Amino acid sequence: HPACFKALVLVTLSSGSLVAYSDSQSETDRVSRDLNQKEQKKKKVVVLGTGWAGTSFLKDIEVSSYDVQVVSPRNYFAFTPLLPSVTCGTVEARSIVEPVRKIIKKRNGEIEFFEAECVKIDAANNKVLCHSNLDENLGGNGEFSLDYDYLVIAVGAQVNTFNTPGVKENCYFLKLVHVMQEVEDAQKIRASVIDCFEKAVLPGLSEEDRKTFLHFVIVGGGPTGVEFAAELHDFIQEDLINIYPMVKDLVRITLVQSGDHILNMFDERISSFAEQKFQRDGIEVSTGCRVLGVSDKSLSVKMKSGGEVYSIxxxxxxxxxxxxxxxxxRDFTEQVGQGNRRVLATNEWLRVKGSENVYALGDCATIDQRKIMEDILSIFKAADKDNSGTLTIDEFQDVVDDILVRYPQVELYLKSKHLMDVTDLLRDPEGNQRESVDIEGFKSALSLVDSQLKSLPATAQVAAQQGAYLSRCFNKRQQCQEHPEGPRRFTGSGHHRFRPFRYKHFGKFAPLGGEQAAAELPGDWISMGHSTQWLWYSVYASKQVSWRTRMLVVSDWTRRFIFGRDSSRI
Ligand code: FAD
Known part of the structure; x- marks a missing residue:
């Protein structure tokens, strides 16, 4: 550093030691040369997004090796699994968010953050064009650009309205339509529920009007829709009907689902447990219905079976x-020749196909699984030593075990009752045990798995594991370049010489209200009821990003147990 250098010169001159001076000068030169080289070697990494994937990448990336810049319109990380609890005031919005600057401060402040939205990726020139709402004078129109050596796209996804008329204008969302609004929308839902009650008790209304104001409709019977319906039911039954007793008999909650069952990505036992619980709670579940349009007063719905249309x-x-x-x-998928894809296809190392230095993770990406399918087939063929095209049951079982060790994510599908049970392959159509499995049967079963494997589930678990995996790869990159022969586990051909990304599934939860939840845990464990709700509390408390949010969330739950939820409309 120049100041140290000057001080060193002064000290050495005053001591009169010219030899010492020239030694220290060359040492200082060497140090500053090394520093400069290191600075020059530092590659620029631009990260888009501060959700599950982006934040988990930032937590581990080695800042001494990279210049990291982060762009996101949200200057906080939101713990999305607790968003449904925010809609009803079980948990406060501020308890589930953590400022990004606090997260990056832990990395010695060497990561730069810009509150802006990336509007275009210019892959040909390694640049991203960003727009900030905070200063419209910036660059004349609020825009600036950043250069990158590596780009990490972790911008998540937005809600799909399937272009249904009136949805954007008349519905509330838990997944954002616009880039910034996820947590704000959850707060708006809370205020609107209370508004509906206040409207329903105004004087001079007909009973029909009051009933309309108090009819809450949820479209979508997936985990988020079901959790919101359960939260809303608890909010109404435990808190609101006590303060609005005059309209307590007029309240209705309806869940509209296009499929035949709610929670159909869960085990059958969980989806029927949820349906029975909702029936007992008085939550109406309308399955097999497609929403045709939404106005400010009603929804138009078509029954898939009979085709009749009615209004709710x-x-x-x-x-x-x-x-x-x-x-x-969408724009970038076209640039890299992946037009018409809903999400960016990456290889198993999360690098975007058709690009050399762009990575995509989380909800905006999917790993192209074609290679996995080829590998699985070659495991079968390798076991078929006499090329007969068949394997004995024991050989086949070994093949399945081998597949599951190498591709644990396949387990979800191989074992899922909705898709393919391996035992189907082991029995003939009459249900008798087969003596062998033939490759054609295996191939057709694989094609079923293949169609389901196309994408990993769009969950926080996947996004966070991908972020952590990618930062580990980045941190090891330099080591691999300096030692190409590498430690054994990093050798091998391919772009990165790293092990491909492997998703570890730790199970999934579905809170169902009334202090009950259902869970699908690793090893095909199904758990339902009150004890599962306690498991849910402990898992979600432990998964919080900081001690601050952990304390806030736990204290919100305790406050709710003691005093109930707050129904003020603020
Ligand atoms: P996100 O977390 O959505 O983050 C995207 C980030 O990119 C945000 O910071 C956003 O502001 C930023 N961004 C957006 N556009 C741009 C742009 N143009 N430029 C720069 N930045 C941009 N998963 C589970 O595993 N368990 C659960 O219980 C669960 N519950 C959920 C409940 C709800 C209500 C919701 C909505 C989701 C839930 N999920 C759950 C799913 C989980 O939240 C997502 O899978 C996860 O958030 C995906 O992480 P991500 O980093 O890809 O995207």
Whole structure:
């Protein structure tokens, strides 16, 4: 450093030791040369997004090796699994968010953060174009650009309205439509539920009007829609009907689902447990219905079986169906020749196909599984030593074990009752035990798995594991370049010389209200009821990003147990 250098010169001159001076000068030169080289070697990494994937990447990336810049319109990380609890005031919004600057401060402040939205990725010139709402004068129109050596796209997904008329204008969402609104929307839902009650008790209304104001409709019977319905039911039954007793008999909650069952990505036992619980609680579940349009007063719904169309009056609609593509991702899929894809296809090392230095993770990406399918087939063929095209049951069982060790994510599908049970392959159509499994049967079973493997589930678990995996790869990159022969586990061909990403599934929960939950745990364990709710509390408390949010969330739960939820409309 120049100041140290000057001080060193002064000290050495005053001591009169010219030899010492020239030694220290060359040492200082060497140190500053090394520093410069290191600075020059530092590659620029731009990260888009501060959700599950982006934050988990930032937590581990080695800042001494990279210049890291983060762009996101949200200057906080939101713990999305607790968003449904925010909609009813079980947990406060501020308890589930952590400022990004606090997260990156732990990395010695060497990561730069810009509150802006990336509007375009210019892959040809390694640049991203960003827009900030905070200063419209910036660059004349609020825009600036950043260069990168590596780009990490972790912008998540947005709600899919399936272009249904009136949805954007008349529904509330738990997944954002616009880039910034996830937590704000959850707060708006809470205020609107209370508004509906206040409207329903105004004088001079007909009973029909009051009923309409108090009819809450949820579209989408996936985990988020079901959890919201359960939270809303608890909020109404435990808190609101005590303060609005005059309308307690007029309240209705309806869950509209296009499939035949709710929670159909869960085990059958869980989905029927949830349906029975909702029936007991008086939550109406309308399955096999497609929403044709939504107005400010009603929804138009078509029965898939009979085709009849009917109208449902509502006071509030929460739309919680599948996820769609962000515009910046859609544009980039076209640039890299992946047009028409909903999410970016990556290889197993999370690098975007068709690009050399761009990575995509979380909800905006999917690992192209074609290679996995080829590998699985070659495991079968390798076991078929006499090339007969068949394996004995024992040989086949070994093949399945081998597949599951190498590709644990396949287990979800191989064992899932909705898709393919391995035992189906082991029995003939009459149900008798087969003596061998033939490759054609295996191939057709694989094609079923293949169609389901196309994407990992869009969950926080996947996104966080991908972020942590990618930062580990980045941190080891330099080591691999300096020692190409490498420690054994990093050798091998391919772009990265790292082990590909492997998803570890730790199970999934479905809170069902009334202090009950259901869970699918690793090893095909199914757990349902009150004890599962306590497991849910402990898992979600332990998964909080900081001690601050952990304390706030636990104290919110305790406050709710003692005093109930707050129903003020603020
Ligand atoms: P996100 O977490 O959505 O983060 C995307 C980030 O990118 C955000 O910071 C956003 O502001 C930023 N961004 C957006 N556009 C741009 C842009 N143009 N430029 C720069 N930045 C941009 N998963 C579970 O595993 N368990 C659960 O219990 C669970 N519950 C859920 C409940 C709800 C209500 C919701 C909505 C989701 C839930 N999920 C759950 C799913 C989980 O939240 C997502 O899978 C996860 O958030 C995906 O992480 P991500 O990093 O890909 O995207």
């Amino acid at each position: 009056p509502h006071g509030l609609v929460v739309w919680s169906t599948g996820i769609g593509t962000r515009p910046v991702v």
